[in-house]
Amino acid sequence: MIVEKIKAHGNNIAWWHTIFDLPFAFMGALLATHGNPEPIVLFWIAMAVSTGRAAAMAIDNLADLEFDKKQDRLSYRAMVSGKISKSEAKIFIGIMFLAMIFSVAQLPPICMKLLPIAAIPFVIYPFTKRFTGLCHFFLGFAISMSPAGGYIAAGGSIDLPMILLCSAVALWIGTFDAMYGAQDEEFDRSQNLHSLAVSIGGKRAFQISKYLHSLTILIFIALGVLENLSSIYFVGVGIAAIVLIYQHRIISYNDFSNLNPSYFLRNGIVSTVIVFCTFLSYA
DSSP states (O other), rough: OHHHHHHHHHHHHHHGGGGGGGHHHHHHHHHHHHHOHHHHHHHHHHHHHHEEEHHHHHHHHHHHHHHHHHHHGGSSSSSHTTTOOOHHHHHHHHHHHHHHHHHHHHHHHHHHHHHHHHHHHHHHHHHHHHTTTTTTHHHHHHHHHHHHHHHHHHHHHHOOHHHHHHHHHHHHHHHHHHHHHHHHHHHHTTTTTTOEEEEEEHHHHHHHHHHHHHHHHHHHHHHHTTTOHHHHHHHHHHHHHHHHHHHHOOBBBTTTOOOOOHHHHHHHHHHHHHHHHHHHHHH
8 A cells, every 4th residue: 555655656746757857956066066076965966856846746736636637648647546635745745845955954054045946936837837828938947946956055156057057957848848738739728728839829839949949959068168078078968959859850739649758758868968978078
């Protein structure tokens, strides 16, 4: 029973999605220390990011439950199927928030002072789709708090490299979320929900997504130049660019057949390859 409940909570928070933010939190720490972050700091960064993201995901699913129940493709979700009750989700959120606060408390004092700035966007994001088509980019901003937190936790300051990293992550996340959300354009319209596709149409949303992903890669390149990272870093950015180009070639506003679990896997490649090559550039 306990094991099944743990699996259900893991399903509810899509724990594998940590691949979108945790690697970049580590990258922030690498950049702030020029490749020499303290292992204990990395541990508490990982704990803070993982528990904070878990709480945020549970809040998102709780807020959207009434809509998710109306979509057949989301029937597998733990809250939709009834494997997790609302009260259980709220208890889980409380535990994760306490764990996050404890983890942040183990980091430099500035992290605790800035915690509200990092946490509040995650609480607000689930409700932005009620009033703005830019909700995807609010999600991107919220997730960009992970590399910001990693950078500040390891380096103790706010610098241009951190701003560039956060900007690239925010654009990357916001754009691929806008592409993913475009498949729900008709449903969102019927429920008076907002998305980029609802606001400007799926075709224009995908056109803009191409430009924004191009800008994302340019920012990553600028970051590498600013930090004088080795050629291996730019190889990683190049691989990420190829993945994004491929993604735009196989997915369009009128063909979502390739918008499947592999979509998230490909985006996971983007984060892991860039961060891994950043690590190698300092080795």
